[in-house]
Amino acid sequence: MTISIALVYPDLLGTYGDSGNAAILAQRLRWRGHEARVLTISAADTVPADCELYVIGGGEDLPQDLAAARLREERPLHRAVENGAVVLAVCAGLQILGRSFVGPDGKESDGLGLLDCVTVRSTSDRAIGEVVVEPAGEWASAGLPLLTGFENHGAVTELGPDARPVGTVQVGVGNKDGTIEGAVGGRVWGTYLHGPVLARNPRLADLLLSWAIGPLDPLDDSEPEALHAERCEHGPAERRGTVRAGGGRAGGGRAGGGRAGGGRRRLR
Numbered sequence: 200m201t202i203s204i205a206l207v208y209p210d211l212l213g214t215y216g217d218s219g220n221a222a223i224l225a226q227r228l229r230w231r232g233h234e235a236r237v238l239t240i241s242a243a244d245t246v247p248a249d250c251e252l253y254v255i256g257g258g259e260d261l262p263q264d265l266a267a268a269r270l271r272e273e274r275p276l277h278r279a280v281e282n283g284a285v286v287l288a289v290c291a292g293l294q295i296l297g298r299s300f301v302g303p304d305g306k307e308s309d310g311l312g313l314l315d316c317v318t319v320r321s322t323s324d325r326a327i328g329e330v331v332v333e334p335a336g337e338w339a340s341a342g343l344p345l346l347t348g349f350e351n352h353g354a355v356t357e358l359g360p361d362a363r364p365v366g367t368v369q370v371g372v373g374n375k376d377g378t379i380e381g382a383v384g385g386r387v388w389g390t391y392l393h394g395p396v397l398a399r400n401p402r403l404a405d406l407l408l409s410w411a412i413g414p415l416d417p418l419d420d421s422e423p424e425a426l427h428a429e430r431c432e433h434g435p436a437e438r439r440g441t442v443r444a445g446g447g448r449a450g451g452g453r454a455g456g457g458r459a460g461g462g463r464r465r466l467r
Contacts, residue, residue, distance in 0.1 A: 200233075200234070201234040201235065201236055202225075202228055202233055202234065202235045202236075202251050202252070202411065202412060203235075203236055203238060203247075203249070203250040203251055203252070204221050204224050204225055204235060204236070204237045204238065204250060204251070204252045204253075204254065205221075205237075205238045205240055205246065205247060205250040205252070205253045205254070206218055206221040206237055206238065206239045206240060206254050207240050207246055207253055207254065207255045207266075207270075207276075207292075208240060208241065208242050208246075208255070208262075208266045208269075209239060209241070209256065210241045210242055211242050211258050211262035211263070211265060211266045212255055212256040212257060212258040212262060212263065212266055212291055212292055213256045213257075213258065214256060214257045214258055214259075214290075214393070215256075215257060215290075215349065215351070215393035215394070215395070216393065216394065216395045216398075217254070217255075217256025217257055217289045217290075217292075217393060217395050217396075218254070218256060218395075219395035219397070219398060220254045220256070220287055220289070220395045220396060220397045220398075220404075221237045221239075221252075221254040222237060223395065223397040223398055223401075223404055224252055224254070224397065224404060224407065224408060225237050227401070227404055227405065227408060227418065228408065228412075230418055231415060231416050231418070232416075233412070238250065242265065242266065242269065245273065245275070246270070246273065246275035246276070247275065248275040248276075248278035248279045248282070249279070249282070250279065250284060251284060251285065251411045251412070252284065252285045252286075252287070252407065252408075252411050253276060253279060253284055253285070253286045253287070254286075254287050255286070255287070255288040255289065255292030255295070255296070256289050256290070256291070256292055257289050257290030257291045257292060257351075257393060258290075258291045259291075260301075260302070260303035261303045262291075263291040263294070263295060263300070263303075264302050264303050264308055266291075266295060267295045267300070267308060267309070267310060267311070270295065270311055271309060271311060276296075276311060276313060277311065277313065280313055280385065280386070280387060283386065284386065284411075285386045285387075285388075285407050285408075285410045285411045286313070286386065286387045286388065287388050287390075287396075287397075287407060288314075288387065288388070288389045288390075289389075289390055289391070289392065289393060289395075289396060290350075290351075290352055290390075290391050290393065292389070293314070293316075293318075293356065293381070293382060293389030293390060293391065294310065294318040294354065294356065295310055295311060296310060296311050296313045296314045296387060296389055297310040297311075297312070297313075297314045297315075297316040297317055297318055297356065297382070297389075298310050298312050298314075298315065298316065298317050298359070299317045299318065300317070300318040300354070301318060301319060301320045301354050305320065313384065313387050314362050314382045314383075314384045314387055314389050315358065315359035315360065315361035315362040315382075315384055316356050316357060316358045316359060316362050316382045316389070317356070317357055317359070318354045318355065318356045318357075319354060319355060319357070320353065320354050320355075321353055321354055321355045321375075323355075323376075325351070325352070325353045326350050326351070326352050326353070326371070326372035326373075326391075327350065327351050328349065328350065328371060328437065328438040329347070329348075329349055329370060329371060329430070329434035329435065329437050329438040330347065330348050330349065330350045330368065330370060330371030330372070330373065330380065330391070330392060330434070330438075331345055331346070331347050331368075331369045331370040331371065331431060331434055331435060332345065332346040332347075332348075332365060332366040332367065332368055332369065332371075332373065332380045332381070332392070333345055333346075333366050333367045333369055334346060334365065334366040335363065335364055335365065335366045335367070337363070338365065338366060338406075339366075341406055342402060342406075343400075343402055343403060343406060344402060344427070345369070345431050346365065346366065346380075346390075346392060346396075346399075346400050346403060347392070347394070347399050347400065347427060347430040347431050347434055348390070348391070348392025348393055348394045348396050348399055348400075349392070349393045349394055350371055350372060350373070350391045350392065350393065351393065352391055355374060355375040355376075356374040356375065356382065356391075357374070357375065358374070358379070358382055361384060362382040362383065362384050363382070363383045363384070364379035364380060364381055364382065364383070365379075365380050365381030365382070365383060365388070365389075365390055366379070366380055366381070367379060367380075368380050369435075370434065370435040370438050371438060373391060374391065380392070386410050386411075388403075388407060398423065398426070399423075399426060399427055399430055400427060401418075401420050401423040401424065401427070402420075
């Protein structure tokens, strides 16, 4: 059996290396002796509904709205989720999978409704910088350690009763105000963590893979675990602006550098 991983609209939703999440899932399957293929589905293509895993990344306002409109119309992800597929959605992808989000005109746009959450424009500064998240109880019980990533979004996401958070924010903003991060419903995992998130968090990659194919053989993860440990150790100092990414002391200002808002092209 070949495991198919659909990379959905990377030409619209592919910021911060989010497309790399599909490659990571495929390689971790191959290392375990499984056949895996990544289907790169552009906005001009029809999204198949029979893949085992789907990866959706982040993007700017207009591409996000275009992607949501196409996915609402054709409903491939709805059919895939009904068939038991696993979906990883990052940033704008998370917002699209919710019930509604902020469109490029500042008005509410319909989401896909695959996650019980809504996204509205933030009245606070843009959330930019490193994030560290302690997984919620059930995810911690599944063996997930601290999760690390990079956030860049100017909207906030509120969960409904049918969505569970990924975890509690230790460093950063997360969904809204530094309390919780992400949204999970069934086999749909939404997060604001870029990085790509699965490169930084190999055990999260394996959790998603186990949902798709069942128990997994162990791997030698010494290198990705070293990256994970480095980010958990140094990410908080970078977010506070006391240390620049890559070493050295920062000269103050906002983590990530530059202005938090501004410009007509905004990442969600």
